[in-house]
Amino acid sequence: MSVPTALINDHLDAHFLATDQRPSHKRQKRELALDQLTPCELIRDFLPEDLAARLLQQLLKDSESWTQGTWWIAGKEHTAPRSSSYYSVGDREALERHKDSGNALDVSSRVAMAAGPASLQTAAQLCTYALANLYKDGQQGVGAHSDKLTQLGPRPTIASLSLGASRLFRVRRAGTVDAAAEGREPAVELADLMLPHNTLVIMFPPTQEEWRHEVPKTKSQCKPHPASGTARLNLTFRSLKPEWQRIGRVNES
């Protein structure tokens, strides 16, 4: 089974490059819009410029109190290579419930976004909270994962706003399907795109079920922003589904 390789081209704007799973000499570089490749959509310059700048400043300040999650595996403590916090979006109760969910992250509900800018709330329409992340530099990131369906219910829509430094966002199919063996045209398996300041990625269903996403650690793919340097901040808007959370917790135990 061939391993797909990502091609990165940071000059591309609303498009990104992806490779299929053919042997390398047969692989085709394809330049397609994100929504042609995956169930995701990308919106550049999402917020009015001054609002994005203010939000970046506010989050940079807030992030001084954000914490790096920790967890234990086989008696060894691991620390997440990013700092995180939760913001409520018009539903403080949901935030309180989330605190008890046993999430590995240290939850801070210090700041409510309920009174936040109207356009941000429009983006977050059906969302009850936002998970905020700070990646100080290219040495911080988040590994390939799907967002936990036990808290979000099946087929969630998640909107992710990037602020500050540009970082690479990678989306890859969750299960490897050997298209060649099945006699089909190879499907796109992995796609990379740079996310500059003020870009919104909407992960529509079934992104969480069928794809994994990540912000890989990098030496070269971190383009500084004048206001934040190498720091990238991210807000992912989600809707907590307590009814699914309960079922998930029973299943997990």
Ligand SMILES: O=C(O)CCC(=O)C(=O)O
């Ligand atoms: O920083 C990002 O763009 C992704 C964050 C993410 O995937 C998450 O917090 O679950």
Ligand SMILES: [Fe+2]
């Ligand atoms: Fe995620």
